[in-house]
Amino acid sequence: MEWTEQRIxxxxxxxxxxxTASQIAAILGGITRNAVIGKAHRLxxxxxxSPIKREAGSGSTAQPRRKxxxxxxxxxxxxxxxALTSPMAPSPxxxxxxxxxxxxxxxxxxxxxxxxxxxTPEMRNKADLPVARHPQPSRAHGGSKSCSWPVGDxxxxxxxxxxxxxxxxxxxCGEHCHVAYHRKSEAA
DNA sequence: CCCTGATTCGC
DNA sequence: GCGAATCAGG
Numbered sequence: 189m190e191w192t193e194q195r196i197x198x199x200x201x202x203x204x205x206x207x208t209a210s211q212i213a214a215i216l217g218g219i220t221r222n223a224v225i226g227k228a229h230r231l232x233x234x235x236x237x238s239p240i241k242r243e244a245g246s247g248s249t250a251q252p253r254r255k256x257x258x259x260x261x262x263x264x265x266x267x268x269x270x271a272l273t274s275p276m277a278p279s280p281x282x283x284x285x286x287x288x289x290x291x292x293x294x295x296x297x298x299x300x301x302x303x304x305x306x307x308t309p310e311m312r313n314k315a316d317l318p319v320a321r322h323p324q325p326s327r328a329h330g331g332s333k334s335c336s337w338p339v340g341d342x343x344x345x346x347x348x349x350x351x352x353x354x355x356x357x358x359x360x361c362g363e364h365c366h367v368a369y370h371r372k373s374e375a376a
Numbered sequence: 377c378c379c380t381g382a383t384t385c386g387c
Numbered sequence: 388g389c390g391a392a393t394c395a396g397g
Contacts, residue, residue, distance in 0.1 A: 191389080209381065223390050225381060230388065236381070 191227055199224060203233050 191199075195216055202212045209221035209228070216224070228234060 208379085210379080220391075221381085222392080225383095226388090226390060229382080234382075 196227070196231065199227060200231060200233060203228055203236065206236070 198216060199212055203209075203224075209224040213219050213221040213224045
């Protein structure tokens, strides 16, 4: 996974919006929250809810971090993410910035403030990620919403959404929904 | 137990 | 620079 300008843009945006690393990672897709945090640090954004104070300047018994990179092979996997498997809408394309940008308006309106909202595991279950939901009266069918799957480049004039009838309760149509909700696997 | 971000380290 | 491991707090 390469950190493209757009991805970084999205990262910063989401991070600034108060989105948690896990969510950002999920939204961006193909990356772990660690990668997000790591990148965030490198980007210079690290001032978010984290009143954790670790003993750094102790100068004595420094945490003898075992060969992390090497030890990781010991543990195949911590544990399958139990949560986070909720109806998320991770944008698979690199135009995630579009989704974020577009949803930015909605997100901004929905969450104008109070970013201190602790993402309790409860909300995670039914939390609606800032999906690309813009006021598009494109209703090919009555009742069902149009698939908000970003097609093409958001910066391109030809950028458009799928537009197909989205599945009930899903922001995307069946096909795109399958991809959107698909966990990371081929991403690598 | 779950989650969160922060820090550190190996590649 | 990136990402994973680990740590530490709620």
